[in-house]
Amino acid sequence: MAGKKAKQGQVMGFGEKTFNVFMVLLGILITFIALYPIYYVLISSFSKPFFVENGDVLLGIKEFTTASYEAVFKRDGLWMAYGNAIFYTVFGLIANMFFTTTMAYALSKKSLVGRKFFTLFVIFTMWFNAGIIPTYMNFNNLGLLNTRAAIIFGFAIETYNLIIMKSFFEQVPEALEEAAFIDGAGHFRVFWNIYLPLSKPALATVGLFYGISRWNGYFWTMQLLKDDDKIPLQVFLKKLIVERVANPSDAAIVTRDSLTSPTTQVYALIIMAILPMVVVFPFVQKYFKTGLTLGGVKG
């Protein structure tokens, strides 16, 4: 917040101007804090490790090289993990949208006998959940450990998103469907031909929330999947950038002429991981706000 107290007065004079200049500087500062860590990772990933590890890469790239990326591209499992992440995101999202929209539509209709009960049945899981170990044991008992199905179907609904979808469906004017019912259409057709086409902003928002949590999720994929050929990118990254499992072929000592090092490779990996997010971000960020105006958490 502004530290200076703006001058009071009827005229938009000096105080107002100072305030506006201050806000511009504040905006630049906040942007810098938000983006500099990402910028630092980017310039380090393209610099020679000697300069990075000397603290000389703070403002821009020093002695450009793509060697770290080349080394990362060759790491066993990277492309497999990338492919798996795409697989879980695409098929997981399809499952999310199917289970969420069908149930949200049914719960949004007053003619559903027992609607109150079913809504409470759903919302109760937001208030009380079984916890990590019982959830894990449940997957175990269902024989779903180390299966792709566990990831795709086991996380098909997030109650918060279901509520957003339901609130949106409730706002669709009933007059629209009445004509369809008179023409003899059932709920399937009304759902498919009227509600889904009308709900594009809500579908985009909920789809975005699900898509992000699919692409970014690591905990349950790490816990439930054991085979290296099934793990998605985030689990792979955890090994490389958090635990820093080193590449055996890497030289231990960084010299003036080294082209790449474990540190610069970690930075290259981070860029690889956030690139898809940064690319889609400008196109989808407006839907974040839509989600909030859809009635939020109110059931």
Place this chain on the structure above:
Amino acid sequence: MKQKKPLFKRIFAAKELYLLLIPGLIWYLLFAYRPMTELRIAFYDYNVFQGIEGSTFVGFDNFIEFFTGRDFLRVLKNTLMISFWQLLICFPVPIALAICITEMRNKFISRMTQMSTLLTHFISVVVVCGIVINFLSPSTGVVNLVLEKLGVEPIYFMTKPEYFKGIYTLMTLWQNAGFDALVYIAAIMGIDPQLYEAATVDGAGKMKKIFHVTIPGITPTIVTMLILKLGGIIKVGYEAILLLYQPATYSAADVISTYSYRLAFENGNYGLSVAAGLFESVVAFIMVILANKFSKKISDSALW
């Protein structure tokens, strides 16, 4: 009119709705309610290899062990302290950020600030923790490299318990402030512009308008969000902590959920682990119900 029809007729008329309801209903039964039956592990001396049938029932022994054990106070204190810092720092900053973003007259700067703070929310927790760990590395991390240039000895941030809560708080702030500000930005946009005009006529300056129009205008939203946060005080997310902590920092970083996680997956003590987890879930449940009651009382609108 419909209410007058007999029940079975109404149910029959809604048969397509039930068909649409069924996939979701099955999902909730299988993946949300079925795990709750596993909570009985808390009352057994659970043996992983023999399952619940081969384990002995021990009543409340696991709970007694948990509450009287030397770790209980430590994990409870860590949980509450991390929540406390979240409330103190990560709750007000997004409000201030929202006010700043809406007060910026320069549209480009305003948009740039909002986009850049929102972008960090798109980055996964693994990558954010990876950035933190690598930046704080004593030998190659940028923070220590800069400190070294200033003549400060390298600090082993990630192995020092006293730094953990600060690192965690700042990290979550960096990642979520922009996203958490969205709800307040929406609320500020909803304030009647006439109120600002009236304030201008009365001769109020910028700061006066912020304190006498903007903040009162978004107070209902602030109260709602605060109650939600208070309701979740016992639940601290385990995902980031599992990535950030290490044995050296357990003393400051271990919260109930991470403690429960380690008991099961590292020590194999499932009974005690589930008892700790159940304690957390029950307290969280009570807190949410209380928060909702409280919210109804002060604002006539329930959270749910």
